[in-house]
Amino acid sequence: MADDSLNSHLLLIDLSDSEASETKECANPSTNGIAAAPELTRAERTALSEPAFQALKKSYRAKIENGEIWSTISLPLSAQLSKPDAQELLHAVEELYFYRRYQEAVQFLGKVFNDGRGEGCIDQETRELLKYYEERCKAKLANDVIKN
Known part of the structure; x- marks a missing residue:
């Protein structure tokens, strides 16, 4: 049963x-x-x-970067930047900072924010990080000028 x-x-x-x-x-x-x-x-x-x-x-192949991520980013930026594109932008600036190419980083960020419509299309968190790197690069450049 x-x-x-x-x-x-x-x-x-x-x-x-x-x-x-x-x-x-x-x-x-x-x-x-x-x-x-x-x-x-x-x-x-x-x-x-x-x-x-x-x-x-x-x-799959590893993506090998040699300090030139910034050159692959096309400016002006699109009206609404996707998160992966914003991350690539951030990585480009971080890479320039890591390689101590401060002047190039400042120039690149100037193009992003002035000519590249960066203020309106980048999310706030990424924009704050980019501004932080810009300030750090300018401080490093000023520090290098004082040392010389």
Whole structure:
């Protein structure tokens, strides 16, 4: 005799994941089952088999920077800067500061804020950090002038 309490539907609750609706088949005949990195959603990357993951991992290359991030940023900036673009802008200034290229950092920030419409399109947090680096660079330049 079956126990009806064990057959209750209490445990048949469907738990949803916000990414579950994004899940689709990763197979692509032209790439032997591995889609190109930009085409994969987060759910697809999580669902990759180990061989597919290793093949995808081999396709990634480290981005090597040599103090020239600032030269890849096109000015004037777009009307509303995306967070990744704002981060790249910040990294460009941080890189110039790290390499002690203070004058170049000040000149670049001058272009961003004056010619590049930086005041209106950069979020407040990033704008404050950029202004901080600008002040630090100017202080370093003034300090170098005093030493010489």
